Amino acid sequence: MDISAILSHVDHTLLKPEATWDQIKTLCDEAMEYGCATVCIPPAWVKPAADYVQGYLKICTVIGFPNGYNTTAAKLFETKDAVENGASEIDLVINNGMVKDRKWSDLTQEVKGVKAACLGRPLKVIIETCLLSDMEKVRLCQLLAKAEVDYVKTSTGFSTGGATKEDVALLRENLPEDVGIKASGGIRTLEDAQAFLDLGADRIGASALVEAARKAEEGE
DSSP: OOHHHHHTTEEEEOOOTTOOHHHHHHHHHHHHHHTOSEEEEOGGGHHHHHHHHTTSSEEEEEESTTTOOSOHHHHHHHHHHHHHTTOSEEEEEOOHHHHHTTOHHHHHHHHHHHHHHTTTSOEEEEOOGGGSOHHHHHHHHHHHHHTTOSEEEOOOSSSSOOOOHHHHHHHHHHSOTTSEEEEESSOOSHHHHHHHHHHTOSEEEESSHHHHHHHHHTTO
């Protein structure tokens, strides 16, 4: 198991509502030290974090988090604000009420609008797989591929469940090769992270993997 290779796919994450600036700085320091893909942090911390890392680390943030039922206008404003503040990547929570109501056109327009507001930055769309049927997941794969999103993400980590190997396999089977998968929620060991990568995930959203890598280095 190549720990450095695993960490290069990790969005090192801190999205707790009580997260402090000192904790965000530590997260950035750890991500730079261990070669993580990004840090994934709350929108309020994007500008100070971007200023702090000075281009040495990509900053990811979340839009419509964690429930996704904000208006499209609010999500567009959040996205534009995040981009102006220095966000490198955007993770958008989809409106699962619209999924249940089969409002595919409304969903498509929202995603396309946020995609345009990203101004070329990668867009990951969180579909919250724990709330969806397999049919709904497959339909979203089709919709999001047509909307030209960059990644489909399994979970916020704030709902009733996180990433499962079955869901990642299902997403990979139903997405074109040029759309990545971000497995997120409940991934706490390097072995699990590797298993998700082997199933076709391209990114791992996790808060515990840097600490797991540190313990592995120290032989704990």
